[in-house]
Amino acid sequence: MRQTSPVIKQRRAAKYSLGGLIRRGFSKESWPRVWREPEFGSHYDVVIIGGGVHGLATAYYLAANHGITNVAVLEKGYLGSGGSGRNTAIVRSNYLTPEGVAFYDRSLTLYNSMARDLNLNVMFSERGHLTLAHTDSALRTMHWRAEVNKLQGINSSVIDPAEVKRLTPSLDVSENVRYPILGALYHPPGGTIRHDAVVWGYARAADAYGVDLHQKTEVLDVLCTGGDGPEGKGPGGRVVGVRTSRGDISAPLVVNCTAGWASTIASMAGVRLPITTHPLQAAVTEPVKVFLPTVVVSGSLHVYVSQTDRGELVFGASVDPMATYQMGGTLEFTEELASHVLELMPGIGRMRLLRQWAGLCDMTPDYSPVMGPTPVEGFHVDVGWGTYGFKAGPVSGEQMAACVANGRVPELIAPFGLERFSRGDLVGEKGAAAVGH
Amino acid sequence: MLLVPCPVCGPKNAAELTYRGETHSRPDPNQATPEEWRSYLYLRDNPAGWLREGWFCSSGCRTFFTLERNTTTGELREPLLPGNKVAGRPISDGTEP
Amino acid sequence: MSNHRIPDAPGQLINRDVPLTFTWNGRRLRGYEGDTIVSALLANGITITGRSMKYHRPRGPLTADYWDPNTTVQVGDEPNVRASHRLLRDGMNVSAQNVWPSLRFDLKSANRLVGRFLTAGFYYKTFMKPAALWPLYARVLGTFAPGGVVDLDAPPPRNDKRYAHPDVVVAGGGPAGMAAALAAAQAGASVMLVEHEHQLGGHLCWGDDTDRAEAARLAHAVRAAGVEVLTDATVTGRYEDNWLAISQRGLPGIDERLIKARAGVLIVAAGTIERPYVFAGNDLPGVMTSGAVRRLITMYGVKPGNRAVVFTANPSGDAAVVALEAAGVTIAAVVDGRLGGNVVAAHGRNRVRRVTLADGRRIDSDLLITAVGWTTPTSLLNMSGDRPVYDPEAARFFPWCPPDNVLATGGLAGDGTTEQLVAHGEATGLLAAARAGVVRHRLQHLTRRAEPVTTPEPAWPADERPPLPHGSHPALFRSTTHGIVDYSEDVSSKDLVQAADEGFDSVELVKRFTTTTMGPSQGKLETVNTVAVLAEARGETIEQVGTTVWRPPYAPISLGALAGRIHEPVRMSSIQPWHEAHGAQPILAGQWIRPNHYGDPESEVRNTRNRVGIIDITPLGKLDLQGPDVPKLLNLLYTNSWNALPQGAVRYGLMCAEDGVVLDDGVTGRLGPEHYLMTTTSSGAATVWNWAENWLQTEHPDWQVHITPVTTGLTSINVAGPDSRQLLERLTNDIDLGPDAFQYMQVRTGTVAGVANCIVWRIGFTGELSYEVHVPSGFGLFVWEQLLVHGQDLGVAPFGLEAQRIMRLEKGHFIVGQDTDGLSKAPVTGLETLLKVEKDDWVGKPEVVWALSRGDGPRIVAVQPTDPTVVPEEAAQIVAAGTNQILGRITSSRFSPTLNRSVCLAQVHPDVATPGTTLTIVLANGTRTTAQVMEHHAHFDPEGSRLRG
Structure with a gap:
């Protein structure tokens, strides 16, 4: 990709600060628009499909790191309307495989400096992340993760029930329960972040560089030439643009940053993916005074929970077993969730569930994403994010931008190429529990 | 919760069955190239629309059967009986709707 | 308290003969049976019931019903109790939430002074520097978390669950809902009528004498017709195929019950929710909806104030004037919104003192009643897939196109007199009963083993109900001033306008940026006002802006109710009681609980290596395989060859999945010509059973194999150690245990300790001479005890899982799932001789072949x-x-x-x-x-x- 200029100056966005709040509080002057409503262009150097954290971060880093600003982000709903706004906003890097650890650690680093980099408070709360073990084999897996993490310089260790209790007094660590807590993997740098703020931060910063953010713009087809399949699609061909609900766009590079619809978009280019789409459900309670200081995950009980600054408990579980694009949610999810969370914290039975919702997760066979080029030239994917896409947003954007801009697959995402499936070289994250939060 | 019509037990709550996912035909294990075999193992159509999928009446009659479900609306089509219609071999015998 | 109560009158629900005492923030107060907490508080002259989330502004009753955002209190150890709904009980300990340090004097109300800086989303714009201080900021913000206090040491609530399969469920017991339930029941349907409030009747309860008479008539008829009536219960969710979640509260001895109902047809008769009006000071105590004062006066005999301004745009506001007058409240002014009147602001510090009207009048009053229109609680319809549409003429949303098995009636569907609503309800009930009949027919038809249905499926009854009219109503959402839109989140209309100006201008973005509709109200009161303010800011119509999606649950439901009584069964062998009586340390292994050791695993190892030990290995997966084609199945599932397994022999086998990854292992023995016993790992027992069935049914339905799981049917005991033969010889006389007669890797059936039909095989996971004895489980404990009695002189002693693990490790036996993982292909085991590449087909073969090469x-x-x-x-x-x-x-x-x-x-x-x-x-x-x-x-x-x- 030709770089339009080595360093593009960011157009001036209003600086967010306490001083600005006070000044505008007195002057009643309003803040400027967070991003433009741009004209619909007919040609872009790069088209990014999906206005979630992955697509917006890719756009931002294309502009910020590579000087590529003639970029469109196409979003069929509103920015952050997919998984970016539906996840439970947990970040961590204590993965099982060295490649996973290196990758997510970079993401955590970017999250740590994000508020400054993007001039928007993303409310990163580094509160510590506990993955509970209720069985010997789970405890062994926690040790495995801890040992791999330590070798990679990640702050991660296995702690005993007494330490679990000290960190999180609301947990029941007694022995005479159905699923006693035998220990936990403790990851102090893990925590929560305000997911919408991450979306808005990247969107605002990308917009300031001149990236066009097109909301309510649905991609209807990916235009290809030279491929084996019908209409020039499929392996051997190359991408020439996209057809959208607002018209055609020509572009030599198209990046599929969707979740839930990754297979649908890829099939428009004639590319088959190792993905099935499942709902991941989450729920939130009415607020109560803050009592839960950490993020608590139990793989065996398929539940994770944290408490927001507003006092709500936010719950999630593992993906629903049935593949579907429907997001209605199920009663069974809330029933299982409640029974499992009451195993961990018997004292919260009178708290009430306020709202449940679901997002779509693209599950791959090895619980790792699919990133980089495809057999269709110019058609890149950043998909298959399962239940861990939000955590990886910043690093995915950074690396996908490098991949697209330089035409080379960066080392950090080399293990996640599509071709690993035809080679049979799967990534080992499957060893970790299916509840990966 | 979805009511899944087991061909033997009748309609049951989906939670009483085991979902087995998209059906796909098994290549000849002695002839398949790595590409073909791994396509069978890993690649999926994952359609947003009608999907042929396998179910297992795990808490009931233990019948494996396939049916067609629309993954965007939840609509079902008539379940297929075991024996003449098998998961992993989505062959039509002309009786399906 | 007397000057806040009006005399007894028909329609009141309180029983003045039964006074109750309770405390409010430690102060002893009195109320009556039938009071809600809020009606009792108001009767005691208490008008501030809480403080707002962000600015800690004083708040009092607004709607005086379940959805009131200002009357959430702590009751004992229960947080977030809806005090306008919860009935008063004697001795109740009630306190205000979200106050610091006290309700009257709240230091955090200082936030009001800096409110001009705390604009929507202000936290996104600051606290970034220095980064190191953000955790501190976050902790301070955390102290602003609204809501009550969870007492983690409180005894857990009691909850249970129930299943129901009614033909028709009616959500809402107002006139239309009751009429629908009655008509459906009279048409022969089984009907469940679910009413959110404590009594049937809906809005008729706070109507006039005629209304109440009609409510009583319908309520009586409904019960007489055999309808199951649930009050203080809510249909909280509608899921696929009319799977309903119903929360039932206020039951004796049960905190909350979850009813899971599979309904043929759901009738949604949820009525309407009265919308608050947005203007300056609209959250002051004393500002109430017309419904609130009508309820308080008519049902609870409470006089909510002394001097009222009533802003009315509909008959409910007009009725409020009548009710207020009857209660002795002075009507200072009636402002008619239908004639262009408007209120601009309410003034006061801790309650309304004065009201400014659009015509410039400033009127002293302590009550400002608004009646500006309705929100349709279409939640259950949204959950059914419907997207309600806005009717600008009626200034509210109406159902659009719900699925065939969901019908709407009552105020949700339109307006009308009581007679019209009842008539529509009746028509809806008849239609529901007819459709439910078709659903029942279909379900029975699909159940082929049930009594066959010979009649043809009835035609699907068409919806020929004459629709209810949509009355005309002025579009009143916001006055010319700004006020609170979301009371529970403290979001003002100004915040919404500012968010829209900044570019957060779709309803979803504005919601996420300002948190409007995201609090405990969940949009019941504020969604439409949010949309209206946003539409105004964008210069669009409400239809163009659209609404957010209502998500389940309709009313919050406790975690305890969702969990119910927790059923997590544990599996154990027939010998487990003995183990527990003999000091075994338990270990959980999957669903099993089993002895890890009896005190000293190392001595258990030594005893087994030197003498003889016995271990209960019942969790070992066991499948009984019968039929002529069993060898074909074994050849398919295992990597090695099973063609020539002689009768009486056992063989080890390794199983892979199709990706070549090790799935399970175990031994299988041939007991008879067509009879085999397969063992699997303990954790893999169910997986292998399903796996084998899957291959038989889907790929090889022609093979004759019958599989029976016998894991718990047989108690399994391993007798291991140099003296194991000697011990077993004492207990059997029909099995020749001689080293040549019964060799390593062979199986025999016979009698052990007098128990017939035991299976004994000679294998050695521990590396010792050992016999695995599978005993019909009714005799498991007996055989175990016999082994101990007869081996006493040999030094027999039990050993547990830990000793077995040590011994297997000394022998270098790997464990699937511990020494292998989710990516370990079969060659990892080093058992190349067991990977028969020349065999025609076995599961996982191609990947294993490629991995080997x-x-x-x-x-x-x-x-x-x-x-x-x-x-x-x-x-x-x-x-x-x-x-x-x-x-x-x-x-x-x-x-x-x-x-x-x-x-x-x-x-x-x-x-x-x-x-x-x-x-x-x-x-x-x-x-x-x-x-x-x-x-x-x-x-x-x-x-x-x-x-x-």
């Missing part, structure tokens, strides 16, 4: 630490010397009491799998140690002379 996969090897006293942790990493490059990991590790040194298995990269290689192991404490790769997997008796003895 690549030869680059990891290997399981036995590892001996250089320092024999070092026992590396399981999961300790193996690295390239001097680096952090991972080459493998220790998968199993124990100290061997037999060899008096540590013994390990490891999974390593093939480059370092050669015997004699020195490995570097990083221990958990960070220190590094070395170890050697050994020649054999077995650390102990690699020739196997002991088990073959």
